[in-house]
Amino acid sequence: METKLTKLVDKALSRRNFLVSSGTVAAAAVLVGCGDSTSTTTPPPVTPPTTTLTDADYLNFALNLEYLEAEFYLRAATGNGLSSTDAGSGAGTVTGGAQVSFATAAYASYANLIAQDELNHVRLLRTALGSSAVARPNIDLTAGFNAVASAAGIGSTFNAFADENSFLVGAFAFEDVGVTAYTGAAAALTSVANLSAAAGIQAVEAYHAGIIRTIIAGAASVSGASQGYLTAANQISALRGKLGGGNETMLSINSIVAADSTNAIAFARTTDNVLHIVYGTAPGAGVKSGAFFPNGLNGNISVTTA
Numbered sequence: 001m002e003t004k005l006t007k008l009v010d011k012a013l014s015r016r017n018f019l020v021s022s023g024t025v026a027a028a029a030v031l032v033g034c035g036d037s038t039s040t041t042t043p044p045p046v047t048p049p050t051t052t053l054t055d056a057d058y059l060n061f062a063l064n065l066e067y068l069e070a071e072f073y074l075r076a077a078t079g080n081g082l083s084s085t086d087a088g089s090g091a092g093t094v095t096g097g098a099q100v101s102f103a104t105a106a107y108a109s110y111a112n113l114i115a116q117d118e119l120n121h122v123r124l125l126r127t128a129l130g131s132s133a134v135a136r137p138n139i140d141l142t143a144g145f146n147a148v149a150s151a152a153g154i155g156s157t158f159n160a161f162a163d164e165n166s167f168l169v170g171a172f173a174f175e176d177v178g179v180t181a182y183t184g185a186a187a188a189l190t191s192v193a194n195l196s197a198a199a200g201i202q203a204v205e206a207y208h209a210g211i212i213r214t215i216i217a218g219a220a221s222v223s224g225a226s227q228g229y230l231t232a233a234n235q236i237s238a239l240r241g242k243l244g245g246g247n248e249t250m251l252s253i254n255s256i257v258a259a260d261s262t263n264a265i266a267f268a269r270t271t272d273n274v275l276h277i278v279y280g281t282a283p284g285a286g287v288k289s290g291a292f293f294p295n296g297l298n299g300n301i302s303v304t305t306a
Helices: 004-008 017-034 056-076 106-133 141-152 164-188 192-222 224-243 273-277
Strands: none
Touching: 004 106, 056 141, 056 164, 056 192, 056 273, 106 164, 106 192, 141 164, 141 224, 164 192, 164 224, 164 273, 192 224, 224 273
16 A cells, blocks of 8 residues: 555665565565475475565664653643554553653743654654654553662652653653664665654654753763762663663763764664664563563564674
8 A cells, every 4th residue: 555655765676685585586486396295305495584674674663762852842841642543553551651840941942842842843754754653652651760770770660750850860861862773774774864863853852862861961070969869860771772782972961962982973783783772671672662662663674683
Protein backbone atom coordinates (compact mmCIF):
# COMPACT_ATOMS: atom_id res chain seq x y z
CA MET A 1 0.00 0.00 0.00
CA GLU A 2 1.48 3.31 -0.99
CA THR A 3 2.04 5.76 1.85
CA LYS A 4 3.26 9.32 2.11
CA LEU A 5 6.66 7.89 2.89
CA THR A 6 6.95 6.12 -0.46
CA LYS A 7 6.24 9.39 -2.19
CA LEU A 8 9.23 10.93 -0.39
CA VAL A 9 11.73 8.18 -1.00
CA ASP A 10 13.27 6.92 -4.21
CA LYS A 11 12.23 3.41 -5.05
CA ALA A 12 15.66 2.08 -5.86
CA LEU A 13 16.96 -0.52 -3.42
CA SER A 14 20.44 -0.10 -2.06
CA ARG A 15 23.14 -2.28 -3.57
CA ARG A 16 23.42 -4.09 -0.27
CA ASN A 17 19.74 -4.94 -0.16
CA PHE A 18 19.80 -5.98 -3.81
CA LEU A 19 22.65 -8.38 -3.16
CA VAL A 20 20.91 -9.80 -0.11
CA SER A 21 17.70 -10.33 -2.05
CA SER A 22 19.52 -11.72 -5.07
CA GLY A 23 21.52 -14.06 -2.90
CA THR A 24 18.38 -15.42 -1.31
CA VAL A 25 16.68 -16.00 -4.67
CA ALA A 26 19.78 -17.60 -6.12
CA ALA A 27 20.10 -19.93 -3.15
CA ALA A 28 16.49 -21.00 -3.53
CA ALA A 29 17.00 -21.63 -7.25
CA VAL A 30 20.00 -23.84 -6.56
CA LEU A 31 18.05 -25.88 -4.02
CA VAL A 32 15.16 -26.34 -6.44
CA GLY A 33 17.49 -27.20 -9.29
CA CYS A 34 19.20 -29.86 -7.25
CA GLY A 35 15.91 -31.54 -6.41
CA ASP A 36 15.50 -35.04 -7.85
CA SER A 37 12.28 -36.96 -7.56
CA THR A 38 14.23 -40.23 -7.37
CA SER A 39 16.68 -39.08 -4.73
CA THR A 40 16.34 -40.27 -1.14
CA THR A 41 18.79 -37.71 0.19
CA THR A 42 17.23 -35.29 2.65
CA PRO A 43 17.93 -31.74 1.51
CA PRO A 44 19.68 -29.46 4.01
CA PRO A 45 17.41 -27.16 6.02
CA VAL A 46 16.81 -23.79 4.42
CA THR A 47 17.45 -20.81 6.66
CA PRO A 48 14.63 -18.29 6.32
CA PRO A 49 15.85 -15.09 4.71
CA THR A 50 16.53 -12.20 7.03
CA THR A 51 13.93 -9.46 6.79
CA THR A 52 15.38 -6.53 4.90
CA LEU A 53 14.78 -3.37 6.87
CA THR A 54 13.50 -0.35 5.00
CA ASP A 55 13.71 3.38 5.55
CA ALA A 56 10.24 3.17 7.09
CA ASP A 57 11.52 0.71 9.69
CA TYR A 58 14.36 3.03 10.70
CA LEU A 59 12.06 6.06 10.79
CA ASN A 60 9.60 4.17 12.97
CA PHE A 61 12.46 3.19 15.26
CA ALA A 62 13.31 6.88 15.56
CA LEU A 63 9.64 7.71 16.12
CA ASN A 64 9.55 5.42 19.18
CA LEU A 65 12.47 7.36 20.66
CA GLU A 66 10.83 10.69 19.82
CA TYR A 67 7.65 9.56 21.59
CA LEU A 68 9.74 8.90 24.70
CA GLU A 69 11.51 12.26 24.58
CA ALA A 70 8.32 14.18 23.80
CA GLU A 71 6.49 12.60 26.72
CA PHE A 72 9.35 13.40 29.08
CA TYR A 73 9.74 17.04 28.08
CA LEU A 74 6.05 17.83 27.60
CA ARG A 75 5.19 16.47 31.04
CA ALA A 76 8.11 18.30 32.66
CA ALA A 77 7.25 21.59 30.95
CA THR A 78 3.45 21.52 30.96
CA GLY A 79 2.26 18.59 33.06
CA ASN A 80 0.61 16.99 30.02
CA GLY A 81 1.85 14.56 27.41
CA LEU A 82 1.09 14.00 23.74
CA SER A 83 -2.44 14.43 22.47
CA SER A 84 -4.29 11.35 21.22
CA THR A 85 -3.82 12.63 17.67
CA ASP A 86 -0.04 12.90 18.03
CA ALA A 87 0.22 9.55 19.84
CA GLY A 88 -1.58 7.63 17.11
CA SER A 89 -4.51 5.25 17.00
CA GLY A 90 -4.25 2.52 19.62
CA ALA A 91 -1.44 4.27 21.47
CA GLY A 92 -0.06 2.76 24.64
CA THR A 93 -0.26 4.34 28.05
CA VAL A 94 2.32 6.57 29.74
CA THR A 95 3.16 6.11 33.42
CA GLY A 96 4.83 8.81 35.48
CA GLY A 97 5.90 12.34 34.79
CA ALA A 98 4.76 15.67 36.23
CA GLN A 99 5.30 19.36 35.68
CA VAL A 100 8.59 20.48 37.21
CA SER A 101 8.64 23.45 39.58
CA PHE A 102 11.52 25.30 37.97
CA ALA A 103 13.35 27.74 40.22
CA THR A 104 15.33 29.18 37.31
CA ALA A 105 13.36 30.94 34.58
CA ALA A 106 15.93 30.10 31.93
CA TYR A 107 15.67 26.38 32.69
CA ALA A 108 11.89 26.54 32.36
CA SER A 109 12.31 28.24 28.99
CA TYR A 110 14.72 25.53 27.83
CA ALA A 111 12.27 22.83 28.90
CA ASN A 112 9.43 24.44 26.94
CA LEU A 113 11.62 24.97 23.89
CA ILE A 114 12.86 21.38 23.81
CA ALA A 115 9.35 20.04 24.49
CA GLN A 116 8.05 21.83 21.40
CA ASP A 117 10.99 20.58 19.33
CA GLU A 118 10.35 16.98 20.34
CA LEU A 119 6.65 17.35 19.60
CA ASN A 120 7.54 18.70 16.17
CA HIS A 121 9.85 15.73 15.57
CA VAL A 122 7.00 13.35 16.37
CA ARG A 123 4.72 15.18 13.95
CA LEU A 124 7.36 15.29 11.22
CA LEU A 125 8.03 11.56 11.38
CA ARG A 126 4.35 10.66 11.59
CA THR A 127 3.61 12.82 8.55
CA ALA A 128 6.48 11.31 6.56
CA LEU A 129 5.43 7.77 7.45
CA GLY A 130 1.73 8.35 6.87
CA SER A 131 -0.35 5.24 7.52
CA SER A 132 2.87 3.28 8.18
CA ALA A 133 3.60 5.28 11.35
CA VAL A 134 3.52 3.18 14.51
CA ALA A 135 1.53 4.39 17.49
CA ARG A 136 3.17 5.39 20.76
CA PRO A 137 4.17 2.27 22.70
CA ASN A 138 3.61 1.86 26.43
CA ILE A 139 6.07 4.13 28.22
CA ASP A 140 6.97 4.05 31.91
CA LEU A 141 8.94 7.09 33.02
CA THR A 142 8.85 6.07 36.68
CA ALA A 143 10.16 2.52 36.26
CA GLY A 144 12.56 3.65 33.55
CA PHE A 145 14.36 6.23 35.65
CA ASN A 146 14.33 3.93 38.68
CA ALA A 147 15.96 1.18 36.60
CA VAL A 148 18.59 3.57 35.26
CA ALA A 149 19.34 4.97 38.72
CA SER A 150 19.69 1.52 40.23
CA ALA A 151 21.91 0.17 37.46
CA ALA A 152 24.07 3.31 37.45
CA GLY A 153 24.61 3.19 41.21
CA ILE A 154 22.74 6.43 41.90
CA GLY A 155 20.16 4.80 44.14
CA SER A 156 17.13 2.55 43.99
CA THR A 157 14.87 5.37 42.81
CA PHE A 158 15.22 8.61 40.89
CA ASN A 159 12.49 11.16 40.23
CA ALA A 160 13.51 13.22 37.21
CA PHE A 161 10.58 15.57 37.83
CA ALA A 162 11.37 16.38 41.47
CA ASP A 163 13.19 19.65 40.76
CA GLU A 164 15.08 21.43 37.99
CA ASN A 165 18.40 19.74 38.68
CA SER A 166 16.84 16.28 38.63
CA PHE A 167 15.13 17.27 35.37
CA LEU A 168 18.52 18.14 33.86
CA VAL A 169 19.91 14.73 34.77
CA GLY A 170 16.83 13.08 33.26
CA ALA A 171 17.26 15.10 30.08
CA PHE A 172 20.93 14.11 29.99
CA ALA A 173 19.88 10.45 30.03
CA PHE A 174 18.00 10.91 26.75
CA GLU A 175 19.75 13.53 24.63
CA ASP A 176 23.08 11.88 23.94
CA VAL A 177 21.27 8.65 23.04
CA GLY A 178 19.21 10.49 20.43
CA VAL A 179 22.30 12.00 18.81
CA THR A 180 24.12 8.68 18.57
CA ALA A 181 21.00 6.86 17.34
CA TYR A 182 20.48 9.21 14.39
CA THR A 183 24.19 9.16 13.57
CA GLY A 184 24.16 5.37 13.52
CA ALA A 185 21.03 5.15 11.36
CA ALA A 186 22.36 7.51 8.70
CA ALA A 187 24.29 4.82 6.84
CA ALA A 188 21.22 2.58 6.65
CA LEU A 189 18.89 5.09 5.00
CA THR A 190 18.57 4.75 1.22
CA SER A 191 16.62 7.93 0.46
CA VAL A 192 18.42 11.25 0.25
CA ALA A 193 15.25 12.97 1.46
CA ASN A 194 15.06 10.76 4.53
CA LEU A 195 18.79 11.13 5.21
CA SER A 196 18.47 14.90 5.03
CA ALA A 197 15.53 14.92 7.45
CA ALA A 198 17.33 12.57 9.87
CA ALA A 199 20.45 14.74 9.75
CA GLY A 200 18.35 17.79 10.53
CA ILE A 201 16.73 16.10 13.53
CA GLN A 202 20.11 14.84 14.70
CA ALA A 203 21.50 18.37 14.60
CA VAL A 204 18.69 19.68 16.78
CA GLU A 205 19.14 16.79 19.22
CA ALA A 206 22.81 17.74 19.40
CA TYR A 207 21.86 21.33 20.21
CA HIS A 208 19.66 20.01 23.00
CA ALA A 209 22.44 17.80 24.31
CA GLY A 210 24.85 20.74 24.23
CA ILE A 211 22.48 22.88 26.29
CA ILE A 212 21.96 20.18 28.91
CA ARG A 213 25.62 19.19 29.15
CA THR A 214 26.74 22.81 29.45
CA ILE A 215 24.25 23.64 32.21
CA ILE A 216 25.11 20.58 34.30
CA ALA A 217 28.88 21.03 34.00
CA GLY A 218 28.73 24.80 34.40
CA ALA A 219 26.56 24.67 37.51
CA ALA A 220 28.85 22.12 39.14
CA SER A 221 31.89 24.29 38.46
CA VAL A 222 30.48 27.20 40.49
CA SER A 223 28.32 25.46 43.08
CA GLY A 224 29.23 22.54 45.27
CA ALA A 225 25.54 21.77 45.68
CA SER A 226 25.34 20.94 41.97
CA GLN A 227 28.32 18.60 42.04
CA GLY A 228 26.13 15.64 42.94
CA TYR A 229 24.08 16.08 39.77
CA LEU A 230 27.22 16.13 37.65
CA THR A 231 28.31 12.92 39.36
CA ALA A 232 24.92 11.36 38.66
CA ALA A 233 25.12 12.38 35.00
CA ASN A 234 28.51 10.73 34.65
CA GLN A 235 27.23 7.60 36.35
CA ILE A 236 24.49 7.46 33.72
CA SER A 237 27.08 8.08 31.00
CA ALA A 238 29.16 5.16 32.27
CA LEU A 239 26.07 2.94 32.28
CA ARG A 240 25.21 3.93 28.71
CA GLY A 241 28.73 3.03 27.66
CA LYS A 242 28.43 -0.36 29.32
CA LEU A 243 25.05 -1.17 27.79
CA GLY A 244 25.39 0.56 24.44
CA GLY A 245 28.84 -0.23 23.09
CA GLY A 246 30.92 2.51 24.67
CA ASN A 247 30.99 5.83 22.81
CA GLU A 248 30.72 8.18 25.75
CA THR A 249 32.56 11.34 26.82
CA MET A 250 32.59 11.93 30.56
CA LEU A 251 31.15 15.32 31.40
CA SER A 252 33.13 18.15 32.99
CA ILE A 253 33.62 21.87 32.46
CA ASN A 254 36.55 20.95 30.19
CA SER A 255 34.68 18.17 28.41
CA ILE A 256 31.31 19.43 27.22
CA VAL A 257 31.17 18.02 23.70
CA ALA A 258 30.50 14.29 23.35
CA ALA A 259 32.51 13.33 20.29
CA ASP A 260 35.27 11.16 18.91
CA SER A 261 38.53 12.63 20.19
CA THR A 262 40.41 12.02 16.93
CA ASN A 263 38.04 13.44 14.35
CA ALA A 264 35.63 15.41 16.56
CA ILE A 265 32.56 13.75 15.05
CA ALA A 266 29.46 12.58 16.87
CA PHE A 267 29.43 9.01 18.15
CA ALA A 268 27.23 6.48 16.37
CA ARG A 269 25.22 3.64 17.87
CA THR A 270 23.51 0.70 16.23
CA THR A 271 19.82 -0.01 16.81
CA ASP A 272 20.92 -2.86 19.09
CA ASN A 273 23.04 -0.48 21.16
CA VAL A 274 20.13 1.90 21.54
CA LEU A 275 17.66 -0.86 22.43
CA HIS A 276 19.93 -2.11 25.20
CA ILE A 277 20.14 1.41 26.64
CA VAL A 278 16.41 2.19 26.60
CA TYR A 279 15.57 -1.33 27.78
CA GLY A 280 18.23 -1.08 30.50
CA THR A 281 19.73 -4.47 29.65
CA ALA A 282 23.20 -5.83 29.04
CA PRO A 283 24.27 -6.85 25.51
CA GLY A 284 22.71 -10.07 24.28
CA ALA A 285 20.20 -11.25 21.70
CA GLY A 286 16.46 -11.58 22.19
CA VAL A 287 15.77 -8.66 24.55
CA LYS A 288 12.25 -7.40 23.81
CA SER A 289 11.45 -4.87 26.52
CA GLY A 290 12.48 -3.21 29.75
CA ALA A 291 12.99 0.07 31.62
CA PHE A 292 11.26 2.89 29.72
CA PHE A 293 9.46 0.50 27.35
CA PRO A 294 7.75 -2.19 29.48
CA ASN A 295 6.24 -3.86 26.40
CA GLY A 296 8.97 -2.98 23.95
CA LEU A 297 9.04 -0.65 20.97
CA ASN A 298 6.51 -0.76 18.17
CA GLY A 299 7.66 -1.67 14.67
CA ASN A 300 10.09 -4.12 13.09
CA ILE A 301 13.11 -2.93 15.10
CA SER A 302 12.22 -3.88 18.66
CA VAL A 303 14.20 -7.01 19.62
CA THR A 304 17.96 -7.10 20.09
CA THR A 305 20.01 -9.38 17.87
CA ALA A 306 23.26 -9.18 19.80
